[in-house]
Amino acid sequence: MKSVNEGTQPLKTNYLSTMTQKLGPLLGLLLLFVIVSILNPNFLEPLNLLNLLRQVSINALIAFGMTFVILTGGIDLSVGAILALSSALTAGMIVSGMDPMIAIIIGCLLGGMMGMVNGLLITKGKMAPFIATLATMTIFRGLTLVYTGGNPITGLGENVLFQLFGKGYFLGIPVPAITMMVTFAVLYIILHKTPFGRKAYAIGGNEKASLISGIKVPRVKVMIYGLSGLLAALAGAILTSRLNSAQPTAGTSYELDAIAAVVLGGTSLTGGKGRIFGTLIGALIIGTLNNGLNMLGVSSFYQMVVKGVVIIIAVLLDRKKTA
Amino acid sequence: MKISMENIYKAFGTNQVLTGVDFELVAGEVHALMGENGAGKSTLMNVLTGLHSLDKGSIIIDGKETYFASPKEAERAGITFIHQELNIWPEMTVLDNLFIGKELKSAFGLLKTKEMKTLAKEQFDKLAVSIPLDKEAGACSVGEQQMIEIAKALMTDAKIIIMDEPTAALTEREIEKLFQVIASLKKDGVSIVYISHRMEEIFAICDRITVMRDGKTVDTKAIPETSFDEVVKKMVGRELTDRFPQRDSKIGETVLEVKGISKAGVFQDVSFSVRSGEIVGFSGLMGAGRTEIMRAIFGLDKLDIGEIWLNGERAVIKKPEQAVRLGIGFITEDRKDEGLILDFSIKENMVLPTLYSFAPKGIINEKSELDFVNMLIKRLTVKTQSAETRVGNLSGGNQQKVVIAKWVGIGPKVLILDEPTRGVDVGAKREIYQLMNELTSRGVAIIMVSSELPEVLGMSDRILVVHEGKISGELARAEATQEKIMTLATGGLEHEISE
Known part of the structure; x- marks a missing residue:
């Protein structure tokens, strides 16, 4: 049935539907902006908007990696869990006297390696991604608790660059927001302009055909899970700097916020379709909800309910569009 | 049951698919519906069975205007459409499949398994098929699955069964079985609409034929009053002097040599070679192991033992990417499942194996990519307005051309074509044959796996026949006949056919 509709859709609605697909999340975000700013005009204060960008950056970074993963x-x-473990390891290195920036780089690479373990389990071990990463999630969480003994790691010193990384401003813009935007630009180019990005889409579109076309499917997948781990660790470094400590339970349920951002951005969970720009918007929608509801004085208990409802509405609207 | 569809119009948006089609079906006839891909056959049948509503025209069933709102409704009225992609729940048993959605239930809502078994048995006996009812449907052969669908239709009292390319994936023996079943259905007054590209079959079992072209009915004729040539001419609207173009092969040095490859339980001790400019046809029954041999050569499956040599050098091929780098292309038998990324554009599909050559500095150069693809589109005469068209929207023949173009793009030394013209209309078939000729004239070595004997005979320079995982014989073009191939394919001895 699906193919019948797809095969015969007239050009004009095709064009329209791709336009709404591209603009849908953006329109949603604008609508949200309007509603929140009517209810509380302070929302549009530049200071609050910059604050919003900083709040969004951690989830956005994780969600960027998740976009690649979900595309495949x-x-x-x-x-x-990778965020927590790499943060703890980074903090450990800093406490033991390593230069904080070098520790962050090593921490990110370790995060990337943890992600590659996921990729290897999925490709070489032929495990379902859900199961493989569920298991490693538990393992990495456990290792974090083992390493930290369940206590926060503090005493990270006064290194200026390290402090700036999570808390600072550059030309009036929060450094985490700059990190997010630069990362976004790099990943956008990788996804849309390089063979690697094309392959990510190809694998999600038809894995068998990709393999037969000579694409090294296992290698691409391992790299993508590695990228996801690396970005989680980068988000972890921001969090560590911000809190000036590594928390053993940091990043709990962050994976769900990241998945939500990807889905709100219009990326299909079955793979092959989606855009990283959408994910950025998706992360901003979630951030705006959090920030806006806070400003409106809505209790965090209700915030959860509202977030869930927004996700359902977004997916239902998406369904309607493609039906 | 008698159906007449008159002056049917149907458009999808601006795309006019049916423009005044007439079609008539009387009780107890087998009526062939033929036409190139995209001629509107399936759409016409989908209009009849209520999947699509019609824009204009009338459908009269047994003297009364009738329009079904859904395929379900048509089924209740006795019209069943058996699609090319069978509607089988592979994890469920044959019995479950037969009664899916129409289970017999007791007053307490429990399944009446015994009664269902009895009914199923009766139906299978009538069709003279013997599939165990508790077998998993996914473990049944395609032929058996088709019988399940036919039995399912008959159990809902079908008076009309529409079959779309029913023999595309069947073995010779299963085809014979299907034809017997069709003959007995006919005797019971059931009518069959038989959509197929296989001319031989149509002339063997059909009573009448309706030819469609570009959304119109060209003609309806009784089978005895027409001929292959006339049908083909009506279908394409032009004269096709030959179904197969003339082959002037200039055969050169050996390119690919396969030495004693085996895979336990699949194929044993297979050795053969292909020379530049040569087409070697692989014939044999479905399931004989031809596709599996090709998959192993291409590095998709692991070999137990044996060597592959390319241009006089031992080649290590453990993964497809190694085969591709060595200049081997593989056009698989199932293009939707393994050949194409349907959501990708023509361009994106065509450059998949060669992506890196367009990104010397890491960023894809979209202009050179597009130039390359437009060149391929022209060379392979893919009918499309733009390289950005989604491949899933193309007709079968055009999709196949995209798959072939993808491999032409790597500048192949060896091309493996598995069922290159399956589900492709006559006009596009001939274009694909011509393309094969053009490629061999440039020195490409081609291996063609095909279940269509006329195609094997018409295109191969040499024919290898596979029987139960072994090469059972080799025939030169001049000495090959359908009978000789079939004897080898079914395990007959070579000396029996040599005289």
Whole structure:
């Protein structure tokens, strides 16, 4: 039935539907902006908007990696745990006297390696991504608790660059927001302009055909899960700097916020379709909800309910469009 | 049951698919519906069975205007459409499949398994098929699955069964079985609409034929009053002097040599070679192991033992990417499942194996990519307005051309074509044959796996026949006949056919 509709859709509605697909999330975000700013005009204060960008950056970074993973038809539940473990390891290195910036780089690479373990389990071990990353999530969480003994790691010193990384401003813009935007630009180019990005879409579109076309499917997947781990660790570094400590339970359920951002951005969970720009918007929608509801004085208990409802509405609207 | 569809119009948006089609079906006839891909056959049948509503025209069933709102409604009235992609729940048993959605239930809502078994048995006996009812449907052969669908239709009292390319994936023996079943259905007054590209079959079992072209009925004729040539001419609207173009092969050095490859339980001790400019046809029954041999050569499946040599050098091929780098292309038998990314554009599909050559500095150069693709589109005469068209929207023949173009793009030394013209209309078939000729004239070595004997005979320079995982014989073009191939394919001895 599906193919019948797809095959015969007239050009004009095709064009329209791709336009709404591209603009849908953006329109949603604008609508949200309007509603929140009517209810509380303070929302539009530049200071608050910059604050919003900073709040969004951690989830957005994780969600960017998740976008690649979901495009290939996979899922990565371990990102929150990778964030925690790499943060703890980074903090450990800093406490033991390593230069904080070098520790962050090593921490990110370790995060990338943790992600590659996921990729290897999925490709070489032929495990379902859900199961593989569920298992590693538990392992990485456990290792974090083992390493930290369940206590926060503090005493990270006064290194200026390290402090700036999570808390600072550059030309009046929060550094985490700059990190997010630069990362976005790099990933956008990778996804839309390089063979690697094309392959990510190809694998999600038809894995068998990709393999037969000579694409090294296992290698691409391992790299993508590695990227997801690396970005989770980068988000972790921001969090560590911000809190000036590594928390053993940091990043709990961050994977769900990241998945929500990807889905709100219009990326299909079955793979092959979606855009990283959408994910950025999706992360902003979630951030605006959090920030806006806070400003309106809505209790965090209700905030959860509202977030869930927004996700359902977004997916239902998406369904309607493609039906 | 008698159906007449008159002056049917149907458009999808601006795309006019049916423009005044007439079609008539009387009780107890087998009526062939033929036409190139995109001629509107399936759409016409989908209009009849209520999947699509019609824009204009009338459908009269047994003297009364009738329009079904859904295929379900048509089924209740006795019209069943058996699609090319069978409607089988592979994890469920044959019995479950037969009664899916129409289970017999007791007053307490429990399944009446015994009664269902009895009914199923009766139906299978009538069709003279013997599939165990508790077998998993996914473990049944395609032929058996088709019988399940036919039995399912008959159990809902079908008076009309529409079959779309029913023999595309069947073995010779299963086809014979299907034809017997069709003959007995006919005797019971059931009518069949038989959509197929296989001329031989149509002339063997059909009573009448309706030819469609570009959304119109060209003609309806009784089978004895027409001929292959006339039908083909009506279908394409032009004269096709030959179904197969003339082959002037200039055969050169050996390119690919396969030495004693085996895979336990699949194929044993297979050795053969292909020379530049040569087409070697692989014939044999479905399931004989031909596709599996090709998959192993291409690095998709692991070999137990044996060597592959390319241009006189031992080649290590453990993964498809190694085969591609060595200049081997593989056009698989199932293009939707393994050949194409349906959501990708023509361009994106065509450059998949060669992506890196367009990104020397890491960023894809879209202009050179597009130039390359437009060149391929022209060379392979893919009918499309733009390289950005989604491949899933193309007709079968055009999709196949995109798959072939993808491999032409790597500048192949060896091309493996598995069922290159399956589900492709006559006009596009001939274009694909011509393309094969053009490629061999440039020195490409071609291996063609095909279940269509006329195609094997018409295109191969040499024919290898596979029987139960072994090469059972080799025939030169001049000495090959359908009978000789079939004897080898069914395990007959070579000396029996040599005289």
